[in-house]
Amino acid sequence: MARTRVRFASLLALSAALALVTGCGAEAGDGTASKDGTPGQGGGKPVVVVTTSWEGAFAKAAGAEDVKVIVPQSVHHAPDYDPKPSDLAAVGKADFVLYAPFEPYAAKIKEAAGSKAKLVEVNLDNDSGRARSEVARLGKLFGTETAAAQWTASFDAEYAKLAKDVRGAWPGGRSPAVVSQVFTTWSAELAGATQVGTYGPEAVTPAQLAELSGKKPALVLDNAHMTTGTVLPDSGAKQVEIVNYPGEDLDLLPVYRNAAAALKKAMGGS
Template sequence: MARNRVRVRFPSLAAPLLALTAALALTAGCGSSDASDSSSGDGGHPHDGAPVVVVTTTWEGAFAKAAGAKDVKVIVPQSVQHAPDYDPKPSDLAAVADADFVLYAPFEPYAEKIKEAAGSDAELVEVNLDNDADKATAEVARLGKLFGTQDAAATWQKTFKTQYADLQRELKAAWPGGKAPAVVTQVFTAWSAKLAGAEVVGTYGPEAVTAKQLSDLSAKKPALVLDNAHMSTGTVLPDAGAKQVKIVNFPGKDLDLLPVYRDAASALKSAMAGAA
């Protein structure tokens, strides 16, 4: 765990979380006999050995589900575009209090505060949220080992690799003129450029593009600009003649990671057809 890596401060959360700690303690006390009944009795996780996983967003949730977790609770609603802006509710803390694992990303600094305020014994797990195929499969394998669900994780990896290869073939067949398109990509959507087999001629973000970057990136004459839908600052290269493609990183409520790749492939195919 890497708690000391989280340095962003959210002062507004401290008081509400501390105020809720006492209420959650009372709730836990009232349900202590039920909690002991649900334990496996061998020092393992409760709920018949299946881990209870609380995640900050659907992105971590999708990684947990891919790794084989069955009982996954998401704290931040899908409608919240920027997770660190979310203010946890008492029900969020109650969910954490019953968790075996709490999954979070480094840019979500309130995760540890949520766990501490809830008095949870959950293991806090930092997740590498990157949809790059190699990094995603490695993270799923790591979580599967952590959860004790290696077989489920391996099954997902096999399905993912097959579908990913299919999408790569489809996108290569859609290259304009049979040549890999030149693209500029936001740093957190570079995985989609890799999926398309595109030639990355420049990157930007997460900060806004400066005047110099605008000039330098435009000079690369990209056919496509891959924009992060969750951190968009509008048209990135307005005078470059490049087609901007919105790439979505976060999965939906079903916590299925595979549609993220299919949706990106669909958007890229449409953009490449328009750039032909």
């Protein structure tokens, strides 16, 4: 995810508009536990605002039911997004605001909204182990540990099934050599591929091009959200576009299913 310069000028004006809507966050949740032990405001389940659908999927997997996504899926690079008054209004009513390190405007959104929400940095990585860890951590924060554990059990079963299916499509029964963009290495792990190199998030330099092509990879696992076109032209490697972000349903499992299908197809499977 590109560390693009973010425009903050409009936030001050938007915060003034928010004051009329929410009283500058005077009714925002403070993250404290309700009577039933759930860290939501007003005795209910937690209200979670997330910057993108990726954080939203982690929140939903962890058991959050009231999740508001700020950045529309039509925005290719989340750090480019300019928040609207309605976004700030949502933040003002939240118990938790989830963001990623490469989205520096998240803190500015909270500040402009005057929210008392707990700001939570999320490690956006679809690596199976890290995903489990983040879901468990968020479940503990939200007070939804049971739901998080149930999701993890279903994830483990689905992941094992997908991994077995993809690995069954290895050409000649041998693990393929792959080059991965730094944010798609998780898909190489899913496929059981032999990772011979990585690149990004910056564009590949001529020196890297020569080095990575010399590894003779069968596949290049590119990041669909940051693609710069063909990464290793004339290398003979098939390029597979890997999507990290889930859809509007905030379901993380289809991300793995889609990656598995794309990898299997690239390896010659059906």
